[in-house]
Amino acid sequence: MEERRVSYHPIPLLKRQDRYVLVWKTCLLALLSLTLLSACSNSVAPSPAYGTPQQSNTPTPTPPSPSSGLLPGQAIWKNGVSSYLFGTNDSVDYSDDNFVTDPHHIIQSSLKSAHFQIMREFIFHYSIIDGHRTTLGTNPQIQLDPKNPHEYDMPAEQQTTVTPNVPYGYELETRLKAIENSGMQCMIVLPSIWTDPSNPTDPFTMNHIYTDPATGKVETDLDFAEKVVAYLGNRCNLYEIGNEPDLDVYPASGSVVPHLRVQTYLNRWTEFVKALRQINPKAKFIGPVTASDQGNDCTYTTQGTSCYMRNFLKGAKAAGVLPEAVSFHWYPCDSATDGFNGNGNCGPAKAQSYAMVTSEVKGWIRNDLGKNVPLLITEWNADPGANPLQENASFMTQFTQQSMNAMISAGLDGAFQFDAQDNGGYGHLDMFDITKNDQPKAQYYAIKNLISQYIT
Numbered sequence: 001m002e003e004r005r006v007s008y009h010p011i012p013l014l015k016r017q018d019r020y021v022l023v024w025k026t027c028l029l030a031l032l033s034l035t036l037l038s039a040c041s042n043s044v045a046p047s048p049a050y051g052t053p054q055q056s057n058t059p060t061p062t063p064p065s066p067s068s069g070l071l072p073g074q075a076i077w078k079n080g081v082s083s084y085l086f087g088t089n090d091s092v093d094y095s096d097d098n099f100v101t102d103p104h105h106i107i108q109s110s111l112k113s114a115h116f117q118i119m120r121e122f123i124f125h126y127s128i129i130d131g132h133r134t135t136l137g138t139n140p141q142i143q144l145d146p147k148n149p150h151e152y153d154m155p156a157e158q159q160t161t162v163t164p165n166v167p168y169g170y171e172l173e174t175r176l177k178a179i180e181n182s183g184m185q186c187m188i189v190l191p192s193i194w195t196d197p198s199n200p201t202d203p204f205t206m207n208h209i210y211t212d213p214a215t216g217k218v219e220t221d222l223d224f225a226e227k228v229v230a231y232l233g234n235r236c237n238l239y240e241i242g243n244e245p246d247l248d249v250y251p252a253s254g255s256v257v258p259h260l261r262v263q264t265y266l267n268r269w270t271e272f273v274k275a276l277r278q279i280n281p282k283a284k285f286i287g288p289v290t291a292s293d294q295g296n297d298c299t300y301t302t303q304g305t306s307c308y309m310r311n312f313l314k315g316a317k318a319a320g321v322l323p324e325a326v327s328f329h330w331y332p333c334d335s336a337t338d339g340f341n342g343n344g345n346c347g348p349a350k351a352q353s354y355a356m357v358t359s360e361v362k363g364w365i366r367n368d369l370g371k372n373v374p375l376l377i378t379e380w381n382a383d384p385g386a387n388p389l390q391e392n393a394s395f396m397t398q399f400t401q402q403s404m405n406a407m408i409s410a411g412l413d414g415a416f417q418f419d420a421q422d423n424g425g426y427g428h429l430d431m432f433d434i435t436k437n438d439q440p441k442a443q444y445y446a447i448k449n450l451i452s453q454y455i456t
Contacts, residue, residue: 354403
């Protein structure tokens with residue numbers, strides 16, 4: 001898979017505005033699927049005019065049995081469908097109008113009334129917008145240092161894009177309350193896993209390095225992660241370690257930061273998970289959060305292909321620190337054109353690819369981890385970039401319905417649409433229309449309709 005793609009760490013990334021995704025991503029997968037090979041060679045058609053939502057008449061097949069064991073808050077609905085298939089993301093907010101601020105009082109109530117089940121929430125150590133250290137709150141569930149009453153409220157609450165009005169509020173607490181107000185479970189992404197006591201130098205020069213006033217020492221990413229997990233306690237029991245660690249990072253200032261090689265990621269995984277499990281034994285930890293099903297850093301030999309995902313699974317087993325769930329991201333339609341309209345490169349075959357990659361990674365989990373654990377696609381949508389096609393209601397309805405039916409047919413345990421509302425991809429990835437006072441868009445209604453079919 002491609003190496004040079006913009007990741008989520010500092011500035012132009014979480015927005016997924018300029019993700020330099022190479023075309024051969026999908027074509028390489030075509031080696032595994034003749035169907036996708038055909039889709040990869042389709043001619044490119046102009047974006048169609050905006051359409052109206054359409055309902056699919058294709059019956060959804062009953063999925064295989066879910067992976068052994070349920071994650072915290074997960075339920076099994078009608079026909080064996082996992083409730084965690086109906087999740088979404090909240091990432092970095094590039095506008096004061098976002099899921100957390102919800103200025104028109106539409107986003108949170110709409111997610112709740114539709115019964116969206118889980119929110120994947122990014123908590124960076126340092127803001128990728130201006131480098132400030134993320135603030136936590138005043139209501140910790142676990143006090144790591146009983147002698148320090150200001151362990152979580154320093155630095156003090158401050159104005160941010162998440163909390164633009166007085167009182168400014170603490171970022172972690174404010175985000176968790178928004179999730180709770182939406183009636184959803186939470187999964188926290190801890191994307192910052194670069195520094196620990198043995199690796200104290202932060203590679204991101206824009207970060208305003210924070211010194212813990214209680215210790216006088218620079219707070220490492222591991223220190224920060226420990227505080228997040230302790231602060232939340234049982235309010236949140238799901239954590240992803242890192243985010244797309246197989247991608248190089250292109251910060252707004254400074255040099256390119258090379259991605260974490262799989263052995264380095266395994267070292268951080270082992271260290272972070274062992275430490276965080278000590279703080280919250282009920283918490284479940286998820287990795288490797290790769291940018292695709294197999295991930296980067298592939299080598300090809302006569303014995304077979306070796307890539308980030310499988311090397312993580314084998315390494316986690318060897319280290320004895322197994323993930324409670326496995327995760328990756330899937331955007332099958334780079335530079336998408338409407339294939340449901342007959343001529344474009346993103347149509348039924350690309351939607352069906354969700355079943356292919358689900359089955360593929362489930363097989364690797366069985367073979368390499370030696371144990372069935374839940375599989376999650378923690379980011380998904382049609383195109384990872386700022387593609388206006390994703391405003392086409394007809395296209396998005398069909399893509400969403402068929403993609404989710406493919407996930408269900410393959411027995412996927414969890415799926416998180418990217419994203420709810422943070423001006424992602426200049427708004428084209430959002431489920432709520434930032435240009436129309438946050439009115440829900442076609443993808444929201446498509447997922448809402450599927451939820452109504454399966455919820456118990």
